[in-house]
Amino acid sequence: TIRCQSTSTDGPKTRNLLDNASNLLTNFLSGGSLGSMPVAEGAVSDLFGRPLFLALYDWFLEHGSVYKLAFGPKAFVVVSDPIVARHILRENAFSYDKGVLADILEPIMGKGLIPADLDTWKPRRRVIAPGFHVLYLESMVKVFTNCSGRTISKFEELLEREGLQGRDTIELNLEAEFSSLALDIIGLGVFNYDFGSVTKESPIIKAVYGTLFEAEHRSTFYIPYWKFPLARWLVPRQRKFQKDLKDINDCLDGLIRNAKETRQETDVEKLQQRDYSNLKDASLLRFLVDMRGADVDDCQLRDDLMTMLIAGHETTAAVLTWAVFLLAQNPSKMKKAQAEIDTVLGQGRPTFDSLKKLEFIRLIVVESLRLFPQPPLLIRRSLKSDSLPGGHKGKKDGYAIPAGTDIFVSVYNLHRSPYFWDKPHEFEPERFLAQRNSEDIEGWAGFDPSRSPGALYPNEIISDFAFLPFGGGPRKCVGDQFALMESTVALAMLLQKFDVELKGPPESVEQVTGATIHTKNGLWCRVKKRSDVH
Numbered sequence: 001t002i003r004c005q006s007t008s009t010d011g012p013k014t015r016n017l018l019d020n021a022s023n024l025l026t027n028f029l030s031g032g033s034l035g036s037m038p039v040a041e042g043a044v045s046d047l048f049g050r051p052l053f054l055a056l057y058d059w060f061l062e063h064g065s066v067y068k069l070a071f072g073p074k075a076f077v078v079v080s081d082p083i084v085a086r087h088i089l090r091e092n093a094f095s096y097d098k099g100v101l102a103d104i105l106e107p108i109m110g111k112g113l114i115p116a117d118l119d120t121w122k123p124r125r126r127v128i129a130p131g132f133h134v135l136y137l138e139s140m141v142k143v144f145t146n147c148s149g150r151t152i153s154k155f156e157e158l159l160e161r162e163g164l165q166g167r168d169t170i171e172l173n174l175e176a177e178f179s180s181l182a183l184d185i186i187g188l189g190v191f192n193y194d195f196g197s198v199t200k201e202s203p204i205i206k207a208v209y210g211t212l213f214e215a216e217h218r219s220t221f222y223i224p225y226w227k228f229p230l231a232r233w234l235v236p237r238q239r240k241f242q243k244d245l246k247d248i249n250d251c252l253d254g255l256i257r258n259a260k261e262t263r264q265e266t267d268v269e270k271l272q273q274r275d276y277s278n279l280k281d282a283s284l285l286r287f288l289v290d291m292r293g294a295d296v297d298d299c300q301l302r303d304d305l306m307t308m309l310i311a312g313h314e315t316t317a318a319v320l321t322w323a324v325f326l327l328a329q330n331p332s333k334m335k336k337a338q339a340e341i342d343t344v345l346g347q348g349r350p351t352f353d354s355l356k357k358l359e360f361i362r363l364i365v366v367e368s369l370r371l372f373p374q375p376p377l378l379i380r381r382s383l384k385s386d387s388l389p390g391g392h393k394g395k396k397d398g399y400a401i402p403a404g405t406d407i408f409v410s411v412y413n414l415h416r417s418p419y420f421w422d423k424p425h426e427f428e429p430e431r432f433l434a435q436r437n438s439e440d441i442e443g444w445a446g447f448d449p450s451r452s453p454g455a456l457y458p459n460e461i462i463s464d465f466a467f468l469p470f471g472g473g474p475r476k477c478v479g480d481q482f483a484l485m486e487s488t489v490a491l492a493m494l495l496q497k498f499d500v501e502l503k504g505p506p507e508s509v510e511q512v513t514g515a516t517i518h519t520k521n522g523l524w525c526r527v528k529k530r531s532d533v534h
């Protein structure tokens, strides 16, 4: 049995996972000041054979929206309430850092935005966020359509080949296809490098996947053996990981060098005049180098590029995967989506302007993110003691938490909370169009699309932190609009041409997690040309 105990009274200041683990162990044994918080108890078997976030959901229903959980030497506070999430992510955001997540990601992303400590993060965020301005996004729509076009052509060629054998359907692992597509897009969008992974394999692509695989391994493996002296030389998978990392870093260093050598004042002028239509290379790297001058620190730049490569790749691929999984089980929604695509696009490609008219496709993307949030848990550690609000169904005066408390904000629980959503487990993209008042939930402002005028996609503001597809507060995703447009374009172009069915029963598509929710054995689908368009 797992029995959850109090966490620390005087938490670790260091970012070293080993120290944290031993501190947590000490606190775990000695008890702490979270005494009044509900404690989740469960059989260890609850954690076997299924992802942690699913177990956290059952315990949320049983123990309420703020509870504590410990297994082995680790103890966490689990938050499933919008008012408490808002406090941690926005209102008191600078009292928290990324804790365990930073420990895991630092060897890969260095001081990139996601794991960065607050002092490193603040100036970098100020430099990077403006790179995602509207004209950049507009120019990216062409990258999205070109890359999606390559995927569509690949499917058409495969179908043509099958056609010669008298068959009109191909079986594909769409998760793998979306992964390649998202990798190509992020490479071009962030550093103008064409991985071309939709059509070929290369050592650098293998290195990217190897690194992602290791990040996932580390996020689910509880003993950080890779920190032991000599592990990087003695453990074969760690040796391979070091080699993969070196290959990617060499590639990124080359791109940075090239961007600096080819820095031209005319480009800077164009950037300043925002004349994106005439830029050969509109990538974020170009922007960062051109706007900041040649003096920008190479190491920091590389960490930022690596962070965006990883952050922007798997997440988007996962959204597309689960959107198709949900649509395939809801043929009437698939038809409705295709009808919208036919009306808005006909046989043409999406543009920045026509995306605005693809309302139902946009809602499908966000509803998929509601049901399968990427990542399902946000991780934080308190830098100082804090007082959490009680939250809905919580203790009225909340909980005091000591410095060093590890926290999971469960986006999965928030997104499927029976207290905030009607039929929380059902795929109902239209739900975002309706307003919902706060009713009797004190401290929660309800669900009101008019709170974020002009936003194309529902966000945390309209839902007052009940819907957090990209987090919230100062550390919210910088690539949110990029990712939403990318997913909308890719999904629209796929459904414009093809009908998709699952190959097996939906239950056979098992969920596993690393940083994102993905399938255990791929999303195997039957794909065929739509019969209702010519």
Ligand code: HEM
Binding pocket: 113, 114, 125, 190, 307, 308, 311, 312, 313, 315, 316, 319, 369, 373, 374, 375, 378, 379, 468, 469, 470, 471, 472, 474, 475, 476, 477, 478, 479, 480, 482, 483, 484
């Ligand atoms: C942060 C989700 C795509 C770059 C985040 C966070 C979430 C998220 C939830 C907040 C993490 C936290 O608070 O701990 C997603 C999803 C995506 C996506 C669901 C796709 C559907 C992208 C893309 C990029 C990107 C395309 C870059 C091109 C980042 C960065 C951060 C971040 C740099 C760290 C921001 C900071 O700490 O200042 N993302 N993301 N993401 N994301 Fe995304």
